[in-house]
Amino acid sequence: MNLFEYVRPSSIAEAVAAAGEPGSAYLGAGTNLLDLMKGGVTRPSRLVDLTHLPDLNGIETLPDGSARIGALVKNSALAHDPDFAKRFPVVAEALLAGASAQLRNAATVGGNLMQRTRCSYFNDPASACNKREPGTGCDALGGENRSHAVLGWSDHCIAVHPSDFCVPLAALGAIVEIAGAGGQREVPLTDFHRLPGDTPDRETVLEAGEMIVAVRLPADAAAFADHQRYLKVRERTSYAFALASAAAALKIENGTIVEARLALGGVATKPWRAKAAEALLAGAAPGKQVFEKAAEAAFAEARPSGDNGYKIELGKRVVARVLAMAAAGTPDRMPALPASPFAPIPEGVVNV
Amino acid sequence: MNLSLTLTINGKRREIVLDDPRVTLLDLLRERLDLTGSKKGCDRGQCGACTILVHGQRINSCLALAISYDGASITTIEGLADGDALHPVQQAFIDHDGFQCGFCTPGQIMSAVGLIAEAQAGEDAERVREAMSGNICRCGAYKGITEAVLDAQAKISAGKERDAA
Numbered sequence: 001m002n003l004f005e006y007v008r009p010s011s012i013a014e015a016v017a018a019a020g021e022p023g024s025a026y027l028g029a030g031t032n033l034l035d036l037m038k039g040g041v042t043r044p045s046r047l048v049d050l051t052h053l054p055d056l057n058g059i060e061t062l063p064d065g066s067a068r069i070g071a072l073v074k075n076s077a078l079a080h081d082p083d084f085a086k087r088f089p090v091v092a093e094a095l096l097a098g099a100s101a102q103l104r105n106a107a108t109v110g111g112n113l114m115q116r117t118r119c120s121y122f123n124d125p126a127s128a129c130n131k132r133e134p135g136t137g138c139d140a141l142g143g144e145n146r147s148h149a150v151l152g153w154s155d156h157c158i159a160v161h162p163s164d165f166c167v168p169l170a171a172l173g174a175i176v177e178i179a180g181a182g183g184q185r186e187v188p189l190t191d192f193h194r195l196p197g198d199t200p201d202r203e204t205v206l207e208a209g210e211m212i213v214a215v216r217l218p219a220d221a222a223a224f225a226d227h228q229r230y231l232k233v234r235e236r237t238s239y240a241f242a243l244a245s246a247a248a249a250l251k252i253e254n255g256t257i258v259e260a261r262l263a264l265g266g267v268a269t270k271p272w273r274a275k276a277a278e279a280l281l282a283g284a285a286p287g288k289q290v291f292e293k294a295a296e297a298a299f300a301e302a303r304p305s306g307d308n309g310y311k312i313e314l315g316k317r318v319v320a321r322v323l324a325m326a327a328a329g330t331p332d333r334m335p336a337l338p339a340s341p342f343a344p345i346p347e348g349v350v351n352v
Numbered sequence: 353m354n355l356s357l358t359l360t361i362n363g364k365r366r367e368i369v370l371d372d373p374r375v376t377l378l379d380l381l382r383e384r385l386d387l388t389g390s391k392k393g394c395d396r397g398q399c400g401a402c403t404i405l406v407h408g409q410r411i412n413s414c415l416a417l418a419i420s421y422d423g424a425s426i427t428t429i430e431g432l433a434d435g436d437a438l439h440p441v442q443q444a445f446i447d448h449d450g451f452q453c454g455f456c457t458p459g460q461i462m463s464a465v466g467l468i469a470e471a472q473a474g475e476d477a478e479r480v481r482e483a484m485s486g487n488i489c490r491c492g493a494y495k496g497i498t499e500a501v502l503d504a505q506a507k508i509s510a511g512k513e514r515d516a517a
């Protein structure tokens with residue numbers, strides 16, 4: 001790990017000013033940043049520690065019914081907040097399907113949104129990587145790329161965005177509140193992460209010095225609470241990143257889906273909202289056939305970026321199944337294995 | 353750069369001055385404070401051998417920058433026993449053969465103490481296994497570990513009921 005200057009600001013204004021210096025990085029819990037620094041993948045000259053800032057730790061319901069989550073709220077605190085988990089159960093399920101209990105107790109909301117890809121070439125400073133070092137090439141193209149993206153990739157970068165939390169946030173229309181030297185602004189989560197294009201090093205819309213202060217879930221997202229699930233396929237039952245995942249939320253009235261929300265994880269270069277599939281579901285009666293059609297629509301534009309064509313078929317099955325799980329209803333209690341394909345299947349769900 | 357911090361470790365308040373900002377909580381405990389019970393397995397958040405409690409919550413000390421935890425209250429494996437009387441989780445690991453080589457054990461035990469305090473798993477072995485998935489055991493003592501956690505949890509809650517009565 002390189003040597004760095006440690007700065008502990010006492011206000012957001014101080015933090016933003018300190019992080020405006022080139023080479024600075026914000027420190028949340030450090031569960032991703034320290035890992036990358038130990039590997040020499042990132043070498044910030046200054047760490048601006050956000051963890052002692054006041055007022056970023058709250059989970060509030062605003063007068064309009066939306067939920068506002070401070071950037072320093074721990075992943076586990078959010079997942080286990082009874083009111084929040086009741087209104088947005090798919091967010092709790094996705095959080096609990098990520099990492100381990102220890103990591104979730106430490107990891108912050110802001111850090112989760114900003115976590116870097118797990119592409120093994122990105123994580124190895126000896127490899128060529130346009131994301132880590134612009135212009136050096138991409139060793140994942142033509143390398144070990146079975147866990148890489150089938151949606152949103154470019155010839156410059158095919159890395160997957162690894163977050164589980166961001167997937168239901170994308171589905172439910174979350175908004176990211178940002179503070180910078182010029183004041184505050186906000187951006188929908190689906191616009192917060194950028195496609196790699198020919199600048200894969202620029203992963204989000206944050207400008208130098210800008211920080212996440214909160215994430216908001218709009219009030220209308222709570223209307224899906226009765227029918228929402230997260231499903232995550234990984235290489236072991238727990239404590240592994242997604243190969244393919246999906247968050248589904250349905251509003252069902254008199255046996256008809258009036259509105260659907262769907263987003264994908266583990267298959268795309270950013271948290272991936274599947275609007276074409278959502279449109280197809282609206283107005284339909286829940287059922288295997290329409291769920292399979294929605295799955296086709298969600299992956300209509302998918303292309304293998306290497307040895308990962310299997311993800312297209314796998315992703316479609318995940319979508320069809322998570323829609324069936326959501327239609328069957330949000331379980332009263334969080335399943336013993338959150339988001340797991342190995343959990344008992346709810347009654348009426350056909351195993352696809 | 354001011355690199356002094358105050359920690360309460362196993363109930364004892366300590367003023368610490370670091371000579372380097374890069375020190376993790378794990379290295380601080382092991383290399384500078386002579387508390388070598390917490391183990392370094394991977395040093396990258398992947399194994400759980402370094403698990404400690406911060407304000408009663410289990411975290412991986414290898415991915416925690418010590419200076420950032422200024423003001424924290426920390427419990428390590430050294431802080432569990434009461435003199436010669438083992439903590440119920442420690443005793444349960446012995447009773448149920450919850451280890452073989454023992455390297456992962458301090459982390460497993462600290463994680464189990466955290467899990468029991470979280471009170472999410474109940475008596476469901478599947479929930480216990482899921483909640484303990486952040487602790488890898490290369491000897492594969494998982495069956496004994498799960499039994500130990502369930503047994504310790506039952507004994508702790510029976511003890512609480514007795515105290516309340």
Ligand SMILES: Cc1cc2nc3c(=O)[nH]c(=O)nc-3n(C[C@H](O)[C@H](O)[C@H](O)COP(=O)(O)OP(=O)(O)OC[C@H]3O[C@@H](n4cnc5c(N)ncnc54)[C@H](O)[C@@H]3O)c2cc1C
Nearest residue numbers: 028029030031032033098099108110111112114164212397
């Ligand atoms: C072994 C392991 C397994 C994991 N498995 C999963 C998994 O299955 N699913 C999953 O989703 N995640 C997983 N993770 C990743 C984990 O979720 C992230 O490490 C964590 O969410 C990062 O949060 P943090 O607070 O520790 O961020 P930090 O490590 O402190 O920061 C991460 C990045 O965000 C920046 N940052 C932090 N806060 C802010 C802010 N407020 N504004 C702007 N920038 C900020 C930092 O500068 C840094 O670049 C895993 C991690 C490990 C180590």
Ligand code: SF4
Nearest residue numbers: 119121129138157158
């Ligand atoms: S896929 Fe992206 S992150 Fe991975 S090596 Fe290529 S450029 Fe780097």
Ligand code: FES
Nearest residue numbers: 393394395400414
């Ligand atoms: S040593 Fe900390 S998780 Fe492995």
Ligand code: FES
Nearest residue numbers: 452454489490491
């Ligand atoms: S007892 Fe040997 S690693 Fe767990």
